[in-house]
Amino acid sequence: MDNIFFTHPEHIIGNHLELVDQEAAHASKVLRFNVGDELYASDGKGSLYKTKVSSISKKSVFADILETDQEPEPKTKKVMVFGAIKKRDRLEFAVEKAVELGAWEICVFNADHSERSKINEDRLQSIVISAFKQSKRRWLPEVKYLSSLDDVFKQYQGYHSVMAHVEAEVQRPEPLKHEKNLLLVGPEGGFSDREIELAKDKGAHMISLGKNRLRAETAALTMLSQYLFTE
Ligand code: SAM
Numbered sequence: 001m002d003n004i005f006f007t008h009p010e011h012i013i014g015n016h017l018e019l020v021d022q023e024a025a026h027a028s029k030v031l032r033f034n035v036g037d038e039l040y041a042s043d044g045k046g047s048l049y050k051t052k053v054s055s056i057s058k059k060s061v062f063a064d065i066l067e068t069d070q071e072p073e074p075k076t077k078k079v080m081v082f083g084a085i086k087k088r089d090r091l092e093f094a095v096e097k098a099v100e101l102g103a104w105e106i107c108v109f110n111a112d113h114s115e116r117s118k119i120n121e122d123r124l125q126s127i128v129i130s131a132f133k134q135s136k137r138r139w140l141p142e143v144k145y146l147s148s149l150d151d152v153f154k155q156y157q158g159y160h161s162v163m164a165h166v167e168a169e170v171q172r173p174e175p176l177k178h179e180k181n182l183l184l185v186g187p188e189g190g191f192s193d194r195e196i197e198l199a200k201d202k203g204a205h206m207i208s209l210g211k212n213r214l215r216a217e218t219a220a221l222t223m224l225s226q227y228l229f230t231e
Contacts, residue, residue: 003031003137004048005041006015006129008203013063017041017049017053019061044132044140046071056105071138076230077104077180078160080180080218081152082113082188083111091119092127094217099131101224107155107182109146113189119145137145140199149184153202156182161204165196168206176230185219187230 003025011018013179019027019041027033037053041063045072051063079104085091091108098106106128108119111172126145132140146152153161164185184191184199191199200206 001040003040004133006133006140006231007041007043007049009043009045012043012049014053015065016053017063017065019063020059024056024061025058027053027061028056033061037098038066042133042138042140046073046138046140048138073139074102074104074178074231075228076176078102078176078198078224078227078230079105079107079180079182080155080185080224081107081109081156081182082109082119082185082216083191084114084117084217085187085197085216086115086117088117088219089118090215091123094220095124095143095220096131097217098125098202098224099128099137101221101228102137103183103224105144105153107144107146109149110151111149111187111189112188112195114135115189119134119147126228149198150189151185151196152182156180161199161202162223163191163196163204163206164198164223165206166190166208168208170208173207173226176227181227183223185216185223188216 005019007017007019035053039048039053040049049065050067051065053063055062084093092192115210142178159180159182161182
């Protein structure tokens, strides 16, 4: 099972599924699947399908579902929240690594110190899908774009927050104790005093990511790495 394809849940009907667009082109033109070949696909909602290709073209691949394996939702949800990073490649790196490291959702917000730049949401979505497939995850993280940290707290009411703060006491973070968690990292310019106060007001736990000051994208992946084995 070297390759797992992604299929939207609406493209699964009864015992059949369809790959479209880039997924179909990848299966037919790059990997040269043929009718009768075994193909694995995931719907990003926990299901992995073992299928047999029934028809194939560069625009569409139809397959019959032979077996379905459903992975339950993780008990502990880690939402990776970070202030928008201006440099496109660094933002893409942060998003890709967040998928690989098990973020349940990814939330990019306009922080007080974020430098405004246009985010190409379609491009980020294809990076998310490609990292999802590469890392053989079953649950596809949704990416949300919010306009402030205030909106983050409104959107994720009932979540426990952990904020990476450069001035927090340098010590190893404690394991996550809650089921729904927001992991907050600031943009290149850091969190504003207002955002730090807001987070404290919302009960955020301030943590250190070590004595060195990390770039925002390094901080995001380091944050998730701290909780890698929290299921
Ligand atoms: N000049 C900024 C400041 O002093 O806050 C630096 C911001 S840093 C490049 C970007 C973000 O990464 C920070 O807002 C923080 O969330 C996180 N970060 C970087 N290094 C960290 C560390 N050693 N401990 C905790 N958080 C860190």
